[in-house]
Amino acid sequence: MRREEPGSRSAKLLYRPVGLVSSMVAGLVAGQVFQQVWKRTHPGSPDDAPRPLESEYELTEVLVAAAVQGAIFATVRALVDRGGARLYQRATGDWPGD
Template sequence: MAYKPVGFVMGWAGGALAGMAFQKTWKLIRHEDDAPDALDPDRGWGEILLAAAIQGAIFAVVRSAVDRSGAKVIERSTGVWPAAGSGGRD
Protein backbone atom coordinates (compact mmCIF):
# COMPACT_ATOMS: atom_id res chain seq x y z
CA MET A 1 0.00 0.00 0.00
CA ALA A 2 2.86 2.39 0.76
CA TYR A 3 4.19 1.96 -2.76
CA LYS A 4 1.12 3.32 -4.58
CA PRO A 5 1.65 7.04 -3.84
CA VAL A 6 5.39 6.74 -4.39
CA GLY A 7 4.82 4.78 -7.59
CA PHE A 8 2.35 7.36 -8.88
CA VAL A 9 4.69 10.30 -8.36
CA MET A 10 7.70 8.44 -9.69
CA GLY A 11 5.69 7.21 -12.70
CA TRP A 12 4.64 10.73 -13.58
CA ALA A 13 8.21 12.03 -13.23
CA GLY A 14 9.53 9.04 -15.17
CA GLY A 15 7.13 9.71 -18.04
CA ALA A 16 8.32 13.30 -18.25
CA LEU A 17 11.95 12.17 -18.13
CA ALA A 18 11.35 9.53 -20.83
CA GLY A 19 9.70 12.12 -23.07
CA MET A 20 12.68 14.45 -22.75
CA ALA A 21 15.10 11.57 -23.34
CA PHE A 22 13.24 10.56 -26.49
CA GLN A 23 13.25 14.10 -27.87
CA LYS A 24 17.01 14.40 -27.30
CA THR A 25 17.62 10.96 -28.79
CA TRP A 26 15.55 11.75 -31.88
CA LYS A 27 17.42 15.03 -32.34
CA LEU A 28 20.75 13.16 -32.18
CA ILE A 29 19.61 10.53 -34.67
CA ARG A 30 17.74 12.64 -37.22
CA HIS A 31 18.88 16.20 -36.42
CA GLU A 32 15.22 17.27 -36.15
CA ASP A 33 13.43 18.88 -33.23
CA ASP A 34 10.17 17.00 -33.75
CA ALA A 35 9.73 13.26 -34.07
CA PRO A 36 7.27 12.04 -36.68
CA ASP A 37 3.67 11.49 -35.74
CA ALA A 38 1.84 8.43 -37.08
CA LEU A 39 -0.69 10.69 -38.80
CA ASP A 40 1.89 12.96 -40.46
CA PRO A 41 1.29 12.55 -44.21
CA ASP A 42 4.78 13.82 -45.05
CA ARG A 43 6.59 11.02 -43.18
CA GLY A 44 7.18 7.49 -44.42
CA TRP A 45 6.42 4.21 -42.70
CA GLY A 46 10.06 3.53 -41.90
CA GLU A 47 10.61 6.84 -40.16
CA ILE A 48 7.37 6.59 -38.17
CA LEU A 49 8.04 3.01 -37.07
CA LEU A 50 11.66 3.80 -36.17
CA ALA A 51 10.51 6.69 -33.98
CA ALA A 52 7.87 4.51 -32.33
CA ALA A 53 10.38 1.73 -31.62
CA ILE A 54 12.91 4.12 -30.10
CA GLN A 55 10.24 5.84 -28.04
CA GLY A 56 8.88 2.52 -26.78
CA ALA A 57 12.32 1.27 -25.80
CA ILE A 58 13.15 4.47 -23.93
CA PHE A 59 9.83 4.46 -22.07
CA ALA A 60 10.25 0.78 -21.11
CA VAL A 61 13.76 1.34 -19.76
CA VAL A 62 12.76 4.45 -17.82
CA ARG A 63 9.66 2.77 -16.41
CA SER A 64 11.68 -0.24 -15.25
CA ALA A 65 14.29 2.00 -13.65
CA VAL A 66 11.62 4.09 -11.92
CA ASP A 67 9.68 1.04 -10.69
CA ARG A 68 12.82 -0.62 -9.39
CA SER A 69 14.03 2.56 -7.68
CA GLY A 70 10.64 3.09 -6.03
CA ALA A 71 10.56 -0.49 -4.78
CA LYS A 72 14.06 -0.08 -3.32
CA VAL A 73 12.99 3.14 -1.53
CA ILE A 74 9.98 1.35 -0.01
CA GLU A 75 12.09 -1.64 0.98
CA ARG A 76 14.67 0.58 2.69
CA SER A 77 12.03 2.58 4.55
CA THR A 78 9.67 -0.27 5.54
CA GLY A 79 11.84 -3.38 5.32
CA VAL A 80 9.31 -4.97 2.95
CA TRP A 81 9.47 -5.32 -0.82
CA PRO A 82 6.25 -4.04 -2.47
CA ALA A 83 3.68 -6.66 -3.54
CA ALA A 84 3.58 -7.76 -7.19
CA GLY A 85 0.24 -6.04 -7.84
CA SER A 86 1.70 -2.68 -6.85
CA GLY A 87 4.60 -2.82 -9.29
CA GLY A 88 7.00 -4.89 -7.19
CA ARG A 89 8.28 -8.43 -7.55
CA ASP A 90 6.45 -11.64 -6.62
Protein backbone atom coordinates (compact mmCIF):
# COMPACT_ATOMS: atom_id res chain seq x y z
CA MET A 1 0.00 0.00 0.00
CA ARG A 2 1.40 3.36 -1.04
CA ARG A 3 1.42 6.11 1.56
CA GLU A 4 1.20 9.70 0.41
CA GLU A 5 3.76 12.14 1.75
CA PRO A 6 2.46 14.80 4.14
CA GLY A 7 1.67 18.05 2.38
CA SER A 8 3.18 21.41 3.11
CA ARG A 9 1.19 24.24 4.67
CA SER A 10 1.23 26.19 1.41
CA ALA A 11 -0.04 23.16 -0.52
CA LYS A 12 -2.98 22.90 1.87
CA LEU A 13 -3.82 26.59 1.47
CA LEU A 14 -3.50 26.54 -2.30
CA TYR A 15 -5.65 23.41 -2.51
CA ARG A 16 -8.55 24.92 -0.53
CA PRO A 17 -10.34 26.49 -3.54
CA VAL A 18 -9.92 23.23 -5.48
CA GLY A 19 -11.28 21.28 -2.53
CA LEU A 20 -14.25 23.61 -2.16
CA VAL A 21 -15.21 23.33 -5.83
CA SER A 22 -14.71 19.56 -5.83
CA SER A 23 -16.94 19.23 -2.75
CA MET A 24 -19.72 21.15 -4.48
CA VAL A 25 -19.36 19.00 -7.59
CA ALA A 26 -19.38 15.86 -5.43
CA GLY A 27 -22.63 16.97 -3.79
CA LEU A 28 -24.31 17.54 -7.14
CA VAL A 29 -23.08 14.23 -8.55
CA ALA A 30 -24.09 12.35 -5.39
CA GLY A 31 -27.58 13.85 -5.55
CA GLN A 32 -28.02 12.72 -9.13
CA VAL A 33 -26.68 9.24 -8.36
CA PHE A 34 -29.04 8.93 -5.39
CA GLN A 35 -32.05 9.97 -7.49
CA GLN A 36 -31.21 7.32 -10.07
CA VAL A 37 -30.69 4.64 -7.43
CA TRP A 38 -33.98 5.56 -5.73
CA LYS A 39 -35.90 5.45 -9.03
CA ARG A 40 -34.47 2.04 -9.88
CA THR A 41 -35.10 0.54 -6.45
CA HIS A 42 -38.63 1.94 -6.23
CA PRO A 43 -40.09 1.53 -9.73
CA GLY A 44 -43.55 2.93 -10.25
CA SER A 45 -43.11 5.42 -7.44
CA PRO A 46 -43.62 8.88 -8.96
CA ASP A 47 -42.22 10.64 -5.92
CA ASP A 48 -38.71 11.50 -4.97
CA ALA A 49 -37.22 9.82 -1.93
CA PRO A 50 -39.15 10.46 1.28
CA ARG A 51 -38.06 13.40 3.39
CA PRO A 52 -38.12 13.33 7.20
CA LEU A 53 -41.06 15.72 7.54
CA GLU A 54 -43.34 13.99 5.03
CA SER A 55 -45.93 12.24 7.20
CA GLU A 56 -47.21 9.88 4.49
CA TYR A 57 -44.05 7.74 4.77
CA GLU A 58 -43.19 5.29 7.51
CA LEU A 59 -40.14 6.05 9.64
CA THR A 60 -38.31 2.98 8.33
CA GLU A 61 -38.63 4.16 4.73
CA VAL A 62 -37.36 7.63 5.65
CA LEU A 63 -34.40 6.11 7.52
CA VAL A 64 -33.52 3.75 4.66
CA ALA A 65 -33.59 6.66 2.20
CA ALA A 66 -31.39 8.76 4.48
CA ALA A 67 -28.89 5.93 5.01
CA VAL A 68 -28.61 5.18 1.30
CA GLN A 69 -28.26 8.87 0.47
CA GLY A 70 -25.56 9.30 3.12
CA ALA A 71 -23.59 6.28 1.92
CA ILE A 72 -23.73 7.46 -1.69
CA PHE A 73 -22.72 11.00 -0.73
CA ALA A 74 -19.76 9.83 1.36
CA THR A 75 -18.54 7.48 -1.36
CA VAL A 76 -18.81 10.02 -4.16
CA ARG A 77 -17.19 12.72 -2.05
CA ALA A 78 -14.28 10.43 -1.15
CA LEU A 79 -13.74 9.56 -4.81
CA VAL A 80 -13.87 13.19 -5.93
CA ASP A 81 -11.68 14.45 -3.06
CA ARG A 82 -9.08 11.76 -3.61
CA GLY A 83 -9.06 12.29 -7.37
CA GLY A 84 -8.71 16.05 -6.93
CA ALA A 85 -5.83 15.59 -4.50
CA ARG A 86 -4.03 13.27 -6.91
CA LEU A 87 -4.48 15.71 -9.78
CA TYR A 88 -3.18 18.53 -7.58
CA GLN A 89 -0.17 16.41 -6.62
CA ARG A 90 0.60 15.65 -10.25
CA ALA A 91 0.37 19.33 -11.15
CA THR A 92 2.36 20.73 -8.21
CA GLY A 93 4.33 17.84 -6.76
CA ASP A 94 2.80 18.47 -3.31
CA TRP A 95 0.19 16.32 -1.59
CA PRO A 96 -2.51 18.67 -0.20
CA GLY A 97 -3.59 16.52 2.73
CA ASP A 98 -2.38 15.30 6.09
